[in-house]
Amino acid sequence: MSRSVALIRGVGGPTALKMAALREVLASAGLGGVETLQVAGNVVLDNAGRSPADIASVVREAVRGAFGFDLPVIVRTHAELAGSRARNPYADAPEGRWVQTVFLDARPAARLELPDGVPEEAVLDGREVFVRYPEGIGGSKLQAGWFEKRLGVTGTARNANTVAKLIAMSA
Template sequence: MTRSIGLLRGVGGPTALKMPALREVLASAGLGQVTTLHVAGNIVLDDGGRSPNEIARTIRDAVRVAFGFDLPVLVRSHAELADAHARNPFADASEGRWVQTVFLDTTPARPLEVPAGIPEQAVLDGREVFVRYPEGIGGSKLQAAWFEKRLGVTGTARNANTIAKLIALSA
């Protein structure tokens, strides 16, 4: 069976979810064996022959019904996640938590224009934006919401360390 990765956007703070409860809800929704990573909405599951859109809809509906939160969900197969990680030009940076991939729901029609004079580097490649934050992420303007607004898409970011763990869990 093929494993897929569901990435919930916006998990935390007022929309925090208990991972054991989330696993139970998603398994009850027919998503097979469900594993979560951290508390940030990283889900590894059996795709059961479903399309990524079906999986995303099932997760989003289940979370809305069970927890009352309408959170966007992006889905990638194990192969797609591994491919994105391999294409990340910053993946080998010494500080993996300061390298992120912003996963997008669609390939943007707009080009990515990063402001001049900032230390961050960003590259748009298909449905992913690869970002390196040499001075840390916290104070940067280039957060996932910045990319969403400029590119006109929905996205969610994960750091290189988390992506590597998700690849290993979904193998």
């Protein structure tokens, strides 16, 4: 059976979810083979022939119904996730936690233009933005929200280490 990855944006702090409860809720919503990675809204599941849009809708509604949080969900198939890593020009950087992929819910119409003088490097490729943070992520202005505003789409970011683990889990 084919596997997909649901990336729930905004999990943590006031919208923290217990992963065991999330797995149970998603299984009750008819999703099979549900596994989670970390406590950041990374869900690997059997797609049972469902489209990424259908899976995103089921996950979003299940989270809203069970936990009361309306959190955006972006879904990629295993092949799409592996393809994004293959296209990421920074994927093999020595510090994988300082390389992120911002997964977008749609292909943006806007072009990506970084502000002058920032140390970050970023490339928009389809429905992903690949970002390298040579000075670390914490102090950067170029977080996922920055890209969302500039590109006019919804996105959620995962670092290269997490993407590699999700690819392995969804294989």
